[in-house]
Amino acid sequence: MTDQGIGARVLRKEDKRFITGKGKYTDDIVQPNQAYAAFVRSPHAHANVKSIDTSAAEAMEGVEAVLNGHQLTGDGIGNIICGWGITSKDGSPMNMGAWSALATDKVRYVGDAVAVVIADSKAQAQAAAEAVMVEYEVLPAVSNVLDAMKDGAPQIHENAPGNQIFDWEIGNKDDTDAALASAHHTTTMDITNNRLSPNPMEPRSAVATFDESEDHYTLYTTSQNPHVARLVLSAFYNVAPEHKLRVIAPDVGGGFGAKIYIYPEEIVCLWASMKTNRSVKWTSTRSEAFLTDAHGRDHVSTATMGFDADNNIVGFKVNTKANLGGYMSLFSSSVPTYLYATLLSGQYNIANVYCDVQTYYTNTVPVDAYRGAGRPEAAYLIERMIETAARELGVDPGELRRQNFVREFPHQTPVIMAYDSGDFAGNLDQAKAAADVAGFPARKEEAARRGKLRGLGYSNYIEACGIAPSAAVGSLGAGVGLWESAEVRVNPVGTIEILTGSHSHGQGHETTFAQLVSERFDLPTDNIQIVHGDTDKVQFGMGTYGSRSGAVGMSAISKALDKVEAKVKKIAAHVLEASEDDIVIEGGEVKVKGTDKAMGWHEVGLSAYTAHNLPEGMEPGLKEGAFYDPTNFTFPAGCYICEVEVDPQTGVTEIVQFTASDDFGTIINPMIVEGQVHGGIAQGIGQAMLEHAVYDDDGQLLSGSYMDYCMPRADDVPSYTVSHHSTTCPGNPLGMKGCGEAGAIGSPPAVINAITDAIGNNNLSMPATPSRVWAALQQVSAAQAAE
C-alpha cells in the first residue's frame, strides 16, 4: 500500500479551491449575451389560473420576453414525470397527475410557477415579474396527508380520486396478522416522521445556452446526476435530443437528494434560451429554495410489533400515509415504498413483516428523497418501537435488540432485502463500551443532583445502499438502470485521468477515487485527476445518491483499472521480454518480479502511445472503460447511542454524548468517512430536535426562512465519538457498503429514545423542541398529581 492508498487519511484535494473560495459553481458561469430569468409564482396553494396579463411587464426596461405555460406546452415541452412506477394492491398503476414546468390552468402549491420573465439584468427580471398580473380563482387547499384523505377534501388532480396516488403493500398480511394475534406481548405506536426542507449551502441554479447555428443546447446546472438530467430532458421533456444537449454540473455545493431531480426552472431556462436566442440564467433565492426544493419525509404511521413469551419478535405490521406534495417528483414514489418498507425488518430476525402505504397529493411542494430517503423513516419506526417494547417488557433495550439480531448471512427478510453481511452484536458491543453504558446509572444520579434529567437511547440502524442492481430495480418499477460507468485514461506521460459517472457535491471523490488508483498502481494522488459532471466528457453515468459512489462508482473504476492493469502488464512483458504473470507494478515502476528488469510507469504509457514496440495485434493507446452493475444492495449498519440531559424547568435538551459504531465495509479514507458520519448525525439531530417544514391549513409555508426553519448549529451538536467495526461487503470488488447517509438514518431514533428515557414520557414527536419536551414533562407531572 502506498501512503495515499486505501485506508489512508489523505487530505482532500478539492479543499484547496473550496477553502480559498475558488470553487466554480453554476452561478459563477457567465455566458456571452446572458439574460436572467425570474419566475412568477403562485401565492396561493390551490387556484385556477383565470388570466395572465403580461403587457405591463413586457413594456418594462430590459425585458426580453415574458413566457407562460401555454406557450411552453405549445412548443411541445413535455410534462415532468416520476421515474418509478408503483403498482397498487389492486394491480392498478399509480395516479400520476400532469405537471407542466409552467402551470397552465391550475396551481397546486405556493411557489408553483405560472410565468417567467427574461430580462437583461436580475433586478429588471424581478421587477417585471412583479408586474405580471395573474388572476386566480382561489380554491380550498389541503396541506397535510390526514386531511387530504378525508371525504370532501379539495381534489388536487382529476385522475387521483380522493387525492390518492397509490395504495401499495409488501410482505404477508395474513401471516403477520396471525403472528400478532398469537403474540405474548404487542407494542403499538402512532409515529410521525416530520417534514424537512433540504438546505444545501448552494441554492439551485441553471445557465442555459442555445446555439442556433449548431442547433445545440448547453446547460450548466446544480445536479447530482447530469447524465440523468440530460436523459430526462431529452426523452421526456423534448427539449432536445441527447446528442444536441450538453449538461454540465460543475462544483455543486451540497445536494442531499434535492439536486437529483429535474425541476421546472432548468427546463424553462433551456426553452427560454431557444425562444429568446440568449443564454438564460436563473439562481434560486433562499426563499425560493424553501418553496420549491423538494422536501423530505412527512410520513404518518401506525405500527404494531409482537413478541413471544421469550421476547423474540414474531411480527411487525405497519401502515403508513405519505404526503407526496402537489406533484410527483422524479423518485418520489420509490421513497415511501421500496426504499422504506424493504428495510422494516431492521437488524432483526422477524419471520413476519407486513406494510401497506397510501400516498396522497396535497397542496405543498413535492416530496422526494432527502438524505436517507425512506430508510430514516424505517429506522425511526423500528428503533422507537423496539425501545418502547423494551420499556414495556421491563428488559434492557440493548439486550432485547441483541437477542433478536440477525446472526447468519446471507439473511432473506420477508420484505425483499437479502442482507449479505454484518456483525450487529459487534457494533452494539463496541458502541456500548465506547459510551460506557455501564457507568450510565451513576451519571444519571449525578445529573439528578444538578437538577437535570439524564437519559440514554439506542438506535441499531440498517440501510440499503449501493443503489442498485438494475434488473432488480427494473422489476420493481424503476425507469432506469442503476449501474455506473468509468473510464481510465493513462496519458503518454503516465498521468491518469479517471472519468466517472458519479458526481461529487461534497463527498470528496477527487480524493478517494484517486486513492483507489494510487493503491492499484502505486502512484501519488497528485498524478491522478478525476473528471466528472460533464456529459461531453464522461460517456454516461447515473450520478450520486443513495450512498452509491463508493460501492457502485468505484467498482466501475476498479473494473476499468483491471483492464488497464492487464494491458500494462502485456506491454511491459513484451518490452522486458518476460512473462505477464511475472510483472508487478510498484514504486512508480513496472518490474519483472525477482529481477532488476523494470520500466518506469511513464515509459509504459509512452510505449502505448508511440506504438513502436507493442505486442503483435495490440491496439495503441492506454484507455479502458467499464460499466459496473451491482449484484445486490449493500447494507451499512451500526449502533448509535445518545445520551442527553434535559432541564425540567425549561425543556431544553442538551446532547451530552453521542457514540457511533458503524459497519461500512472497506473504508478508503477514514477522515472523509468520519466527516460524512459527523455531517449525517448533525442532520439527524436537526430532524430530531430542530427542523420542521410547516404549512398552515391554507397551504401557506410558515417555515419559509431561517427565522422559522431551525438548522443545527455548532453548539447544538456534541463532539461525537465515532468508531468502526466493519465486515466486508461480499457484493462488490472493493468490499464497500457506503457511508453517506448512515448518520442521518441512524441518529434521530437514538436522540428521541434518549429524551423519552430522560423525561419518562414516550409521547413525544420530532422535532423535540424545548416547548414539546416541556409539555411532555407537564403530562408526566399531571399524571403523577392525579395518582
Added chain:
Amino acid sequence: MDMSGEYRIAAPIQTVWDAIQDPEILRGAIPGCEELEKTGDTEMAAKVSLKIGPVKAKFAGEVTLKDMVAPNSLKIEGEGKGGIAGFAKGGADVQLVEDGNETVLTYQAEAQVGGKIAQLGSRLIQSTAAKLADKFFANLRDELEES
C-alpha cells in the same frame, strides 16, 4: 387568525354608522392607507402600504361593505394584492349598540395572508393583524370624537 375588540365612542349611533361608510373617514382610519375612492355604493378601491416583519409592500385592493343592517351591523371586507409580496384579505363583522349619547362598537375580524408575507412574516402576522384591526377602530373613534 381571528381577532375581536370593543370600543365606546362618544357619538350617536347614526353618526358612527355614517362614518363607517365615509371614504374620507375610512382613509384616515385604515392604517397605512394612501388612497381610497368610492367605486360603487358599497365598494371602494384602496391602496394601502403595510410592513409585516421583514416584508414591506403596497397592497392594491378593494374594500366592500356587506350585510348592512342600518344602523346596527355590517361586514367590512378587504382584499389586496401586494405583487411579489403576496396577498392579504380579511373581514370584520361590526356591531353598533346605542348607549345614551354614546355608541358601543364591537368587532370580530379575521385575516388571511399568502405568498412571501406568510413565508417570511408568519410569526408576526397574528400580532400585526390584531394591532392593525385595533388601530383601525381606534382611529375611527378618534376621528369621530374629534369632529
